[in-house]
Amino acid sequence: MTVERTVTIVPEAGLHARPASAFVQAVNDHDAEVSAGHPDGDLVQAASMIAVTSLGVGQGDDIKLVADGPDAEAVLDELERILTTPEEELDTDDG
């Protein structure tokens, strides 16, 4: 099952630093292939930190997420939560 969603980035840091690491971690924690990118641009592998960093996505930008696999819906829910939660309210379990 392939699902896609476009989300507007809320954290001040954009998709960098803590939000980015929570994002990549969440992708790796789910059974789904996820790609991400600007809505009108090429998509990159969301499981790779360097690929996610290369997008240069800042606060207020839109990002398109495409997920495929058994956890597709679940991973998009989690990614949307991470991308729409202000950084100071984001709880991460990556230590």
Added chain:
Amino acid sequence: MTDAISEDDIDELIPANHISLSEPPAEKEACIEYLLDLLVKGDRVEDREKALEALLERESETTTGVGMGIGIPHAKTDAVSRPSLAFVRSEEGVDFGSMDGEPATLIFMILVPEAGGEEHLNILSSLSRALMHDDVRDRLHQAEDESTVQDALREAIA
């Protein structure tokens, strides 16, 4: 949304004296200081302690080891008055605690003034985009002198 970095920007960002092809310290924090000292010697840093504090603060949020053997410690700080980039290469690898577990062998440092706005993200994303390509990483690993490193970056980023 990022703008491309122009060729002139590479010469301004990373002159030859910001590049070291000697083995850096094996420990992450010492390696960060080693890179910072390239920028200090290049006369880019007005306050070394302040710059180091900003770099380590960023590192404490989450590692700048982005995987694929790349580390990009970076910070926005008024310890510098213009955007500056430094590079060191490690044969041994430096443990940056990246998610893919790969030790960093190509390590860049970016320092940008606080007022730099999105310039910080532009440099970081352009550099990351370039370094995702195997041939760019190979060229940086094989470069025999500083100007070859600059050429590789100029072609990959500009």
